[in-house]
Structures are given as structure tokens and as C-alpha cells.
Amino acid sequence: MTVAEEQESGRSVAVLKEIVWRLSRQIIEMTTRAGSGHPSSSLSAIDVMAALYFGGIMRADPQRPDWPERDRFILSKGHAAPALYAVLAAAGYFEPELLWTLRQLGSPLEGHPNMRRLPGVEASTGSLGQGLSIGLGHALAAGVDGRDYRVYVLFGDGEADQGQIWEAAMAAAKYEANNLTAILDYNKFQQTGPVDRVMPALLPLVDKWLAFGWHVAEINGHNIEEILETLRAARQIESKPQIIIAHTKKGKGLSPFEQDDVNRKHGEPLKGDEVAVALAELDAMYGRG
Amino acid sequence: MDIGKRIGLAYGAPTRNAFGEALRELGRDNENIVVVDGDVANSTRTEYFGQAFPNRFFNVGIAESNLIGVASGLAAAGKEALAASFACFLLCNAYDQIRMGIAFPQLNVKLVGSHSGISIGEDGPSQMGIEDIALATSFPNFTVLVPADEPSTRAATRAMFDIDGPVYLRTGRPKVPVVYPNGVQLQIGRANQLRDGGNVTIIACGLMVAAALEAAHDLSQEGIEARVLDMYTVKPIDEEAVDLAARQTGAIVTAEEHLLAGGLGAAVAGVVAARHPVPMAFVGLRDTYAESGTAQELLQKYGLMPADIVAAVKGVVARKA
Numbered sequence: 001m002t003v004a005e006e007q008e009s010g011r012s013v014a015v016l017k018e019i020v021w022r023l024s025r026q027i028i029e030m031t032t033r034a035g036s037g038h039p040s041s042s043l044s045a046i047d048v049m050a051a052l053y054f055g056g057i058m059r060a061d062p063q064r065p066d067w068p069e070r071d072r073f074i075l076s077k078g079h080a081a082p083a084l085y086a087v088l089a090a091a092g093y094f095e096p097e098l099l100w101t102l103r104q105l106g107s108p109l110e111g112h113p114n115m116r117r118l119p120g121v122e123a124s125t126g127s128l129g130q131g132l133s134i135g136l137g138h139a140l141a142a143g144v145d146g147r148d149y150r151v152y153v154l155f156g157d158g159e160a161d162q163g164q165i166w167e168a169a170m171a172a173a174k175y176e177a178n179n180l181t182a183i184l185d186y187n188k189f190q191q192t193g194p195v196d197r198v199m200p201a202l203l204p205l206v207d208k209w210l211a212f213g214w215h216v217a218e219i220n221g222h223n224i225e226e227i228l229e230t231l232r233a234a235r236q237i238e239s240k241p242q243i244i245i246a247h248t249k250k251g252k253g254l255s256p257f258e259q260d261d262v263n264r265k266h267g268e269p270l271k272g273d274e275v276a277v278a279l280a281e282l283d284a285m286y287g288r289g
Numbered sequence: 290m291d292i293g294k295r296i297g298l299a300y301g302a303p304t305r306n307a308f309g310e311a312l313r314e315l316g317r318d319n320e321n322i323v324v325v326d327g328d329v330a331n332s333t334r335t336e337y338f339g340q341a342f343p344n345r346f347f348n349v350g351i352a353e354s355n356l357i358g359v360a361s362g363l364a365a366a367g368k369e370a371l372a373a374s375f376a377c378f379l380l381c382n383a384y385d386q387i388r389m390g391i392a393f394p395q396l397n398v399k400l401v402g403s404h405s406g407i408s409i410g411e412d413g414p415s416q417m418g419i420e421d422i423a424l425a426t427s428f429p430n431f432t433v434l435v436p437a438d439e440p441s442t443r444a445a446t447r448a449m450f451d452i453d454g455p456v457y458l459r460t461g462r463p464k465v466p467v468v469y470p471n472g473v474q475l476q477i478g479r480a481n482q483l484r485d486g487g488n489v490t491i492i493a494c495g496l497m498v499a500a501a502l503e504a505a506h507d508l509s510q511e512g513i514e515a516r517v518l519d520m521y522t523v524k525p526i527d528e529e530a531v532d533l534a535a536r537q538t539g540a541i542v543t544a545e546e547h548l549l550a551g552g553l554g555a556a557v558a559g560v561v562a563a564r565h566p567v568p569m570a571f572v573g574l575r576d577t578y579a580e581s582g583t584a585q586e587l588l589q590k591y592g593l594m595p596a597d598i599v600a601a602v603k604g605v606v607a608r609k610a
Contacts, residue, residue, distance in 0.1 A: 137362015
């Protein structure tokens with residue numbers, strides 16, 4: 001498919017925003033129903049993920065989750081599983097009713113993604129720092145096999161504390177894995193505090209990734225147009241893997257999360273009145289309701 | 290070292306070499322094999338494959354976590370992936386990556402850990418894999434192979450690629466005695482009986498198989514006849530062979546170039562205790578790291594010689610009902 005054809009096949013920006021709105025609501029609803037989960041971490045990633053799956057970016061076929069020519073998306077920050085599940089359900093990888101079984105005994109929608117139990121899940125992540133390596137493995141396999149699929153890996157800012165991320169970064173540059181596009185969900189908060197307090201030397205991010213030999217772009221991670229344009233541009237880069245540093249909000253700016261200055265309610269579902277408040281704010285944000 | 294020489298065992302190539310050569314041969318017939326190493330290919334001997342098939346060989350540098358993750362991704366993408374490093378670095382550094390990237394998703398990755406045991410010699414404890422069997426067997430879904438010599442390592446290398454799933458293969462640095470001078474049949478999960486005897490069974494793996502044969506020879510001079518089993522598949526262990534050994538010989542000694550904690554001995558003891566308790570004794574590293582020295586000196590000082598197996602047998606036979 002040419003880039004033009006893909007752009008045509010991708011939904012319009014307006015449709016994409018509507019999808020983001022719906023999936024954001026689902027993230028809140030499914031974690032509240034489950035009584036556990038990571039809604040704020042999921043909400044910071046949902047725009048990028050929706051753009052990948054519904055914006056004509058990724059080559060994929062929900063009816064053929066093992067299609068060898070498929071593009072791959074790896075959610076390295078596996079705790080954002082609710083976002084992945086919402087996206088995969090909307091894409092048709094499994095019945096949406098399963099979303100309401102999140103984290104229940106017997107459900108394939110485990111707290112963190114399980115590649116053996118759910119079609120569309122490319123890696124069993126959750127133990128942070130591993131997804132970029134795994135994505136690099138896929139990317140290298142494409143080279144060995146002479147296939148032209150792309151690999152997308154989304155990981156977190158706190159996750160970049162992990163040395164393995166940098167091991168993978170070096171190796172990807174060594175092997176000129178230009179079919180590997182990473183997205184750093186830069187939502188500024190990890191579990192015990194803001195990233196610039198837990199590990200100040202993580203910053204500056206752009207300089208580091210340039211120094212590691214990657215092509216770097218920096219965007220507003222909640223601006224659909226910017227996301228799409230940057231993902232398309234990444235495909236044109238030769239000889240280097242690409243990273244898109246996406247400035248995002250952990251909790252998407254919704255006030256129940258914004259009120260928490262420590263970690264934006266990391267790993268906490270919304271409860272009681274918070275749910276209605278958050279949903280109403282989402283509706284307003286997307287001109288709904 | 291001199292294990293096995295007194296009973297006429299010839300020394301063959303190191304098991305790491307046998308592995309490396311067998312891997313290269315396999316690579317010729319199977320284009321789907323992809324190998325990843327962490328800057329130690331000229332130690333692990335994946336270099337033989339790497340030189341022959343450079344487009345299917347990746348050196349990710351001294352970075353074992355990424356090494357495993359890349360292998361996991363290669364396997365998820367349909368390749369028959371093999372990752373190699375020193376046993377201690379592979380299993381210790383990258384335990385979590387193996388756990389979540391290979392064992393949990395049951396991906397088809399072969400792990401090969403070299404420089405196992407204390408017979409690596411002068412480099413000393415930081416390079417010695419003495420807990421790798423324990424760590425590897427702790428993973429659900431893993432097959433764990435500890436071949437004894439050059440021919441059985443070739444066979445094990447080939448056999449492991451017939452398994453669609455996670456496998457750990459342990460290799461060693463020094464030349465070791467050949468216990469299969471006339472060829473070998475390996476069936477994953479089935480122990481090989483190298484010698485029969487009615488008074489005791491010595492269940493060994495790796496270098497200790499030759500030590501067990503020498504011990505059995507010496508014991509025979511004193512009227513104690515030992516059955517010797519090469520338990521090269523530590524997981525899944527050959528429960529039937531262990532059970533028969535307990536029932537038919539009434540006493541069992543295990544021997545491994547590994548810590549006693551979580552190793553072959555522990556695995557055998559689990560079967561014996563559950564199915565047919567008999568007196569047991571364990572030859573291996575007794576809750577200690579080693580030090581620098583020659584292989585022979587280390588094996589003697591840390592109790593991994595035929596004489597140590599003989600002593601253990603005598604102790605356990607005396608306790609038979």
C-alpha cells in the first residue's frame with residue numbers, strides 16, 4: 001500500500017478523535033469496574049495508540065493476528081494494558097464484551113498483556129524495560145527474512161530508568177534498524193513522583209537519544225494531527241531507528257488525576273464521584289454529551 | 290584434570306566447542322536459525338555459526354538483558370532463536386528477561402550457557418556458572434540439558450532444535466572425558482544408563498558422569514556395584530529411571546558440578562522422596578563459591594572428584610535398610 005493509500009484508508013482526524021474519546025471512556029470504565037488497574041498511564045498513551053491502529057499507519061489485519069507481513073505494536077509499558085485492550089477490541093481482535101472482564105479470574109485480559117491469551121498482543125510486558133529489545137528482535141527478523149514490516153514500541157519515561165532500554169537503543173542503532181519506531185510516552189510522572197525528581201538525570205531526553213544514534217522527533221502526544229504526521233515522517237528515515245518523544249498528560253488532564261501531584265494516581269482506578277467527573281470532562285473535551 | 294584417565298577414558302573437545310560446531314552444521318540445513326551473542330562468541334563458540342552465517346548472527350555487546358529480549362523478539366517473529374553467553378551472566382543477569390520474554394510466553398528460544406561449573410579454572414567465581422541449573426529448572430516450560438561430553442553435546446544441540454519451546458543447554462570450558470566413545474543416543478527426558486549395578490545408583494550430569502564411572506570402577510574393586518545414570522535431561526527429569534533406581538538399588542548418590550541448592554540432586558531428591566524414599570547423598574558444591582585455581586585443584590578442593598563420589602556411596606550404602 002502506498003503512503004497515500006494508507007492515508008486515505010486511515011480515518012479522518014475527526015473520526016480518530018471520536019475513537020480516542022470512546023476508548024478513553026472505556027479505559028476509565030473498565031478499570032473502575034475491575035477495581036484496579038492503571039487508568040492514568042493508559043490515558044496518556046491512548047492518542048498515539050489510536051493513531052497507530054486507526055490512522056492508516058499500521059499494516060494489520062485483526063482476522064490474521066499472526067500474518068507474517070503485519071506491522072507490530074509492542075506496549076512496553078505493559079501496565080497501560082487497558083489502553084491496548086480498548087484499541088484491540090475496537091479494531092476487532094476480540095469481542096468488546098471481554099473488556100468488562102479485565103483482571104477477573106479466567107479472563108484473557110490480565111492485568112498486564114499476555115501474548116499467549118489474547119490475539120493482537122505481541123509481547124507479554126509488564127516487567128518494564130523489555131519491550132524495546134523485543135521489538136528490536138522483530139525488526140531484525142524482518143531484515144533476515146527480507147520482509148518490510150515495521151515495529152512500533154511504546155515505552156514510558158519512568159521505564160527509561162531501566163538500563164535495558166539503553167542496551168536496546170545502542171543495538172538498534174548498531175544494526176541500523178530503521179524499521180523500528182519507538183514512542184516515549186513522556187507523561188512526566190512515574191510511580192513515586194515526577195520523573196525529574198525520581199531520576200533527574202534521565203533528562204535531557206532528546207539529547208540522549210540523538211547521542212545514541214536515533215532519529216528524534218518531539219510532539220504533543222495528544223495532538224492527533226501531529227502524531228500522524230510524525231509517524232508518517234518516521235517511515236522515511238533511513239539507516240536509523242526513530243523515536244518520537246510524545247509530551248503527554250498522565251490522566252489526559254482530567255481533574256481527578258491532575259489533583260494528584262505525586263504520581264497522577266498511578267495504578268489507581270477512579271472511584272465514586274471521580275468517575276462521573278472524569279467522564280463529563282472527557283465528553284466536554286471532545287465536544288460530546 | 291585427570292578424571293577418567295585411570296579407567297581409560299579419552300579426552301575429547303570441550304563441550305562448548307562441540308556445541309559450536311554442531312550449531313554451525315545445523316545452520317547449514319536450517320536457514321531459520323538465528324543466533325544472538327553478547328560479545329563472547331569466541332568463548333561460547335557461537336563464532337563458528339557467526340562466521341558461516343553473518344547475516345543471521347547478531348552481537349549485541351555486553352548486554353545480557355537486551356540479548357535475551359532480542360532473542361525473544363526473533364522467536365516471536367518466527368525465527369528459531371538461540372542466545373548464548375556465559376552461564377552465570379545469561380541466567381543471573383537476565384533471569385527476569387528469560388522469565389517474562391521466554392518462559393512465560395513459551396517462546397521457541399534456545400539458551401546456551403558456557404563456562405559452567407568450577408572447572409573453568411583461574412578466572413574464578415565471577416565467571417563460574419554454579420547456579421545455572423537451579424535457575425533454569427525454576428522456569429516453567431523449560432527443558433534443561435546438561436550433556437556430559439563432546440558426542441553427547443553434539444547430539445543435544447541437534448535434539449534441542451527438535452523442541453518447539455524454551456531450552457537451556459549447559460556447556461563447559463575445558464576438554465572433558467568422552468563417556469560415549471561408541472556413539473550416543475539421546476532421548477530428551479530419558480536418562481542413559483552407562484553401567485548397571487545392584488547396590489547403589491549414581492545419578493550424574495556433565496563432567497560428573499565421567500567421575501561417576503571412575504567411582505563405580507573403584508567401588509567395584511570393593512564389592513559395591515553401582516548403576517550409573519547420565520541424567521543429561523535435568524528437566525523434565527526421568528522420573529521412571531529415578532524410581533527404578535530407588536526400587537532396584539535401594540540407595541542413590543547424585544553428582545553435579547553445581548551448587549547442591551536447586552540442582553540435579555534436589556530434582557532427584559524430589560522424585561525419590563515422593564515416590565520411593567531411599568537413603569541419598571549429594572556430591573556438588575556445598576553452599577560455597579569456589580576460587581581461582583587449576584580445574585584439577587578446584588575439583589579436588591571443592592569435593593567434585595571420583596573419590597568424593599566413592600565416599601558418598603559408602604556412606605549411603607551403610608544407611609540402607
